[in-house]
Amino acid sequence: MQSEHRKPVPNEFMPDDYFARLNPSTIFNNDQPLEIDLGCGDGSFLIAMAQQFPERNFLGVERLLGRVKKVCRKAERENLDNCKVLRLESKYVIEWLFPENSIDRLHLLCPDPWPKARHHKNRLVQQDFLEALYKALKPGGEFCFKTDHPEYFEWVEEEMNTFQKFEQLEWPEDAFFYPKTDFQLQWEAEGKVVERARFQKPE
Ligand SMILES: C[S@@+](CC[C@H](N)C(=O)[O-])C[C@H]1O[C@@H](n2cnc3c(N)ncnc32)[C@H](O)[C@@H]1O
Numbered sequence: 001m002q003s004e005h006r007k008p009v010p011n012e013f014m015p016d017d018y019f020a021r022l023n024p025s026t027i028f029n030n031d032q033p034l035e036i037d038l039g040c041g042d043g044s045f046l047i048a049m050a051q052q053f054p055e056r057n058f059l060g061v062e063r064l065l066g067r068v069k070k071v072c073r074k075a076e077r078e079n080l081d082n083c084k085v086l087r088l089e090s091k092y093v094i095e096w097l098f099p100e101n102s103i104d105r106l107h108l109l110c111p112d113p114w115p116k117a118r119h120h121k122n123r124l125v126q127q128d129f130l131e132a133l134y135k136a137l138k139p140g141g142e143f144c145f146k147t148d149h150p151e152y153f154e155w156v157e158e159e160m161n162t163f164q165k166f167e168q169l170e171w172p173e174d175a176f177f178y179p180k181t182d183f184q185l186q187w188e189a190e191g192k193v194v195e196r197a198r199f200q201k202p203e
Contacts (some may be wrong), residue, residue, distance in 0.1 A: 033104040043071030050083035108159040110183035111202040113149035148187035166199040
């Protein structure tokens with residue numbers, strides 16, 4: 001994993017050391033609950049959540065620099081102290097950067113479904129990712145997943161069943177504030193159905 005050799009833009013989070021577990025309270029310099037949006041894209045979900053819940057912190061993870069800068073600019077424009085973006089690879093962040101019991105809620109929304117069988121190995125939700133996620137979530141912490149891809153949805157349910165340690169929670173429509181992402185809006189405009197599932201690490 002290569003570290004960055006440039007100055008962070010406002011609202012961007014760059015760890016001091018990309019090869020050591022970070023102290024999560026150094027991201028926002030406070031101990032508010034922490035939510036992570038993996039592959040935050042254009043950041044519309046992240047920004048709306050940060051505006052709605054000033055008493056929680058929101059960290060977007062995104063590998064594309066252009067998107068990172070765009071989301072950071074939006075967060076800066078909106079004066080959001082509780083919203084930052086980290087430019088890094090999603091799995092690495094969960095597996096190597098965050099210590100155990102440090103994340104309150106993780107969002108994985110409309111990730112790349114890697115539809116071809118020979119690419120399934122690239123899907124993020126697999127046993128090793130789930131093991132890392134299980135460790136990184138706090139007891140009672142949640143994992144929220146959405147996809148427009150029915151076969152990836154089934155895949156995730158099967159991976160979760162195999163993993164066994166999470167409990168599935170109900171997630172009725174509009175159960176709580178949860179804005180649609182840019183991709184969800186795009187898929188729904190094309191008539192696709194976006195499915196959702198919510199899991200919890202037991203207390
Ligand atoms: C299909 S888009 C979904 C974006 C957003 N979550 C939404 O629903 O609108 C996937 C996003 O994840 C990012 N991404 C894909 N693989 C990634 C990885 N391994 N690490 C970090 N970001 C990744 C892509 O650059 C892209 O912005």
